[in-house]
Amino acid sequence: MLSEHWPLFGLRIRTPRLELRYPSDDDLATLADLAREPVHDPDFMPFTTPWTRAPSPARERDALRFWWRLRADLDVDEWTLPFVVLDDGEAVGVQDVKGTHLPGTRSVLTGSWIVQRHQGRGVGKEMRAAVLHLAFAGLDAIEAHTSAFEDNAASLGVSRALGYLPNGAHVDDREGQAARHLRFVLSRAAWEQRRRTDITVDNLEPCLEFLGLGRAA
Numbered sequence: 001m002l003s004e005h006w007p008l009f010g011l012r013i014r015t016p017r018l019e020l021r022y023p024s025d026d027d028l029a030t031l032a033d034l035a036r037e038p039v040h041d042p043d044f045m046p047f048t049t050p051w052t053r054a055p056s057p058a059r060e061r062d063a064l065r066f067w068w069r070l071r072a073d074l075d076v077d078e079w080t081l082p083f084v085v086l087d088d089g090e091a092v093g094v095q096d097v098k099g100t101h102l103p104g105t106r107s108v109l110t111g112s113w114i115v116q117r118h119q120g121r122g123v124g125k126e127m128r129a130a131v132l133h134l135a136f137a138g139l140d141a142i143e144a145h146t147s148a149f150e151d152n153a154a155s156l157g158v159s160r161a162l163g164y165l166p167n168g169a170h171v172d173d174r175e176g177q178a179a180r181h182l183r184f185v186l187s188r189a190a191w192e193q194r195r196r197t198d199i200t201v202d203n204l205e206p207c208l209e210f211l212g213l214g215r216a217a
């Protein structure tokens, strides 16, 4: 079993509604299919890297390269865990969580997308809550960070609903145009106020050393 060598394949976060798991190659094939679908309106770009503009099949192949790179480049000092998000067993998108020098920073950064036909039904909020539970309850984080372009109402809505506070702004390149990118932070104290008892994380213990929280991987 690959998970004997790479225990992250066993990592699961469950909420009453969703399952988030570290994706196997079969999951990545499903996500590559999903990545063909619209993620946003054509006249709006939510991402600093406009990967959704690439035509098929380059888009699916680029997505696979990206996920394989995250897997291969995982390092105790800097890692990004992508999670395939399953709603009632159906893959709907990806929720990432990134840590850099976690024992020192005790901070994570999140990013996500859902295909358009599954947006606006509370999935984005639920999957963010799931990785926040991993970060605060599982990895003992003290801060969680996120950011979004100022016109990304859905992403800003998720952060607002989960108690993040504004944490500055910067100008970013968006497809050749300057665009304001808003940053947000959720403190451990703010997370504790909304802490949920119905989210579980499975098989985290053998993964900790890969994330800088144990012996070197």
Ligand SMILES: CC(C)(COP(=O)(O)OP(=O)(O)OC[C@H]1O[C@@H](n2cnc3c(N)ncnc32)[C@H](O)[C@@H]1OP(=O)(O)O)[C@@H](O)C(=O)NCCC(=O)NCCS
Residues within 6 Å of the ligand: 039, 040, 046, 047, 093, 111, 112, 113, 114, 115, 118, 119, 120, 121, 122, 123, 124, 125, 126, 147, 148, 149, 152, 153, 154, 155, 156, 157, 158, 161
């Ligand atoms: C951003 C994204 C992940 C949010 O997920 P979602 O499932 O659409 O959002 P939810 O349904 O969970 O909504 C979360 C909150 O935002 C609000 N919201 C959602 N869409 C909104 C919109 N278009 N305008 C205003 N508020 C909105 C909801 O009302 C909810 O707040 P509430 O709990 O206080 O009612 C999803 O829309 C998406 O993938 N968008 C395209 C990619 C993207 O923008 N990724 C993030 C890049 S920073």
